[in-house]
Amino acid sequence: MKLHVNGTEHEVAAPPEMPLLWVLRDLLGMTGTKFGCGVAQCGACTVHVDGVPRRACVTPAESVVGKQVTTIEGLSKAGDHPVQRAWTELDVVQCGYCQSGQVMAAAALLAKLPNPSDTDIDQAMSGNICRCGTYPRIRAAVHRAAEIAGPRET
Missing domain, CATH: 3.10.20.30 (Beta-grasp domain)
Structure with missing residues (x-):
């Protein structure tokens, strides 16, 4: 196939x-x-x-x-997608195992909703489990990725 x-x-x-x-x-x-x-x-x-x-x-x-x-x-050839940049800038990763799934979920959220609220982020990311508990850093990084991406028309 x-x-x-x-x-x-x-x-x-x-x-x-x-x-x-x-x-x-x-x-x-x-x-x-x-x-x-x-x-x-x-x-x-x-x-x-x-x-x-x-x-x-x-x-x-x-x-x-x-x-x-x-x-x-x-997601990006050079690892420079706004979500990837924010993840690095805010040092989100602890063990890192779940992070590719977290990044992909965050990228999908921002493609749909360029300026999400905390509630939007929590709802969109709730199905992605981080056993290290980096949820506050994940939320902050989603907000930072929105800033990096800049304003977009919806």
């Missing part, structure tokens, strides 16, 4: 029901998307499918054929 990931078309020999997470990690070598729980509860495997955050651990590969998949590796 042909999958369009991070702007490149890939031919993958995978069973149609194989979770997108394992296609990305094992077949395409994109290990930025993490396995956390395997049941779509923790958010470590968050990717964008046509701009919408999805849990790759429960998304069958066949369901993304013909769609644009973006992983943490494809």
